[in-house]
Amino acid sequence: MPGYSDYKTAHLARLKRIEGQVRGIAKMVEDDRYCIDVLTQVSAATSALQSVALGLLDEHMAHCVVEAAREGGQEQEIKLQEVSDAVARLVRS
Template sequence: MSTDDDTPAVPFAVPSDVPGAPEASAEVPAAGAAENEPAGPHGYDENRAAHLARLKRIEGQVRGIAKMIEDDRYCIDVLTQVSAATSALQSVALGLLEDHMAHCVVAAAREGGEEQEVKLREVSDAIARLVRSGR
């Protein structure tokens, strides 16, 4: 499945126990996805297990937040948990950014040329998105 705005779509399995979730997996556009994703190992390969474990914990936090709302918990308590989940996601994002810079950007800088410029622009754009989302 693709989107109308030509943004590449990535498969994303929506858990079936989430209220209103579709029965099958859905495709979610990869916001800000690079147009020409390089093949081969990515910068996060070395920390893949740690990133996945962290994301699974965050997934549990988000499910807990949904349960809090279902149980009509106090707004401030829900917001506190939303803040914690948001901070955890920001931490994962910074780890991925660090991995990308240490692997992909450094490799491109060693090669020089156009690839160096592309990687620097990509990382600059990624940092800008993270800064905007942290407001």
């Protein structure tokens, strides 16, 4: 089971709201809305996605990484590298 299983419904609801935000941004561009207004909405959608990502990362560490650490060995090393890579991607984005 993925680490986010307990929060799957909440994550899906949040992602659907973000999807609506992105559709709204596309409509703003279609309607030739003011650049700064569009950028403000892009920033809000980006922030919302980052919030989802951090929640997923937190749940991954609390579930998958902790479980792998208990097992030790190769699985522990793999999970630690995965989480390190994920954090690096989030920091770059």
